[in-house]
Amino acid sequence: MAFGIIENARKVFPARDLGKGAKQDLVALDDASFTFEEGEFVSLLGPSGCGKTTLLRIVAGLIPRTSGNVIVAGREVTGPYGDYGFVFQAPGLMPWRNVLDNVLFPMEVLHRNDAKAKARAHQLLEITGLAGFEKARPHQLSGGMQQRVSLCRALIHEPKLLLMDEPFGALDELTRIEMNDLLLTIRNETRASVLFVTHSISEAVYLADKVLVFSRRPARVALQIETGFGPVRNQGLRFTPAFSTIERQASEALGIVGIGHEQASPKVAA
Ligand SMILES: Nc1ncnc2c1ncn2[C@@H]1O[C@H](COP(=O)(O)OP(=O)(O)O)[C@@H](O)[C@H]1O
Ligand SMILES: [Mg+2]
DSSP, X not given: OOSEEXXXXXXXXXXXXXXXXXXXXXXXXXXXXXXXXXXXXXXXXXXXXXXXXXXHHHHTTSSOOSEEEEEETTEEOOSOOTTEEEEOSSOOOOTTSOHHHHHHHHHHHTTOOSHHHHHHHHHHHHHTTOTTOTTOOGGGSOHHHHHHHHHHHHHTTOOSEEEEESTTTTSOHHHHHHHHHHHHHHHHHHOOEEEEEOSOHHHHHXXXXXXXXXXXXXXXXXXXXXOOOOSOOOGGGGGSXXXXXXXXXXXXXXXXXXXXXXXXXXXXXX
């Protein structure tokens, strides 16, 4: 059995909850189905507003699905559970806590903030290049550093599943590339499964074992591509024919190949 099974997941936000103007129910997810294995990295691409965040929140048990099945590690998801880490686009750190205490926060909630947890926090800060910043406050860090703290916080309880919702969307290109390689290193060490939402096609392909392209809302899986790139990659991969082929397939599924600007009328020489 697969580690994660999403089967005909459907989510309807009822009109009565959408405010006065809403006349009809909003179908955010429509029979979305896919599976993922332990340690597998799955990238999720899809038009803005198609239901990707909704899907991640359903997998996390943060919101109920309207129908369908969601099974993670052999258990049906019926509410939030301890075995995942969630990283959002905004780092969401507590400004009054230093870096180390932000990373350790989940362990306080879980009543597991012991010496072992502290040792792991230091280890994660080391891996992510944040050693020496344990006592710094979030506002003293760059955006990329804050997102690395957020990643450490998501990993502190050694989850088997990492849910990431456009985590590097606010970072500049170079920082994002560094974060991509860091994330792959961490995935290879922890063997956690990753569901990674991004709007960057290139990032999706570079990171993934499997790329899922979702349709416009209501989201369904329009295309699944196994990249076959293996666990170890380097940035040169982006410039290979195999990479371009997958980028093109994903772009076509998103409906963006063939779109372009209007041909300018040739200037008449004066
Ligand atoms: N709590 C909610 N109540 C009502 N509608 C929602 C709620 N959350 C999301 N939606 C709607 O569901 C659709 C999908 O949203 P979302 O999952 O955030 O899309 P994506 O992450 O792909 O951009 C959008 O039309 C959004 O307005
Ligand atoms: Mg979203």
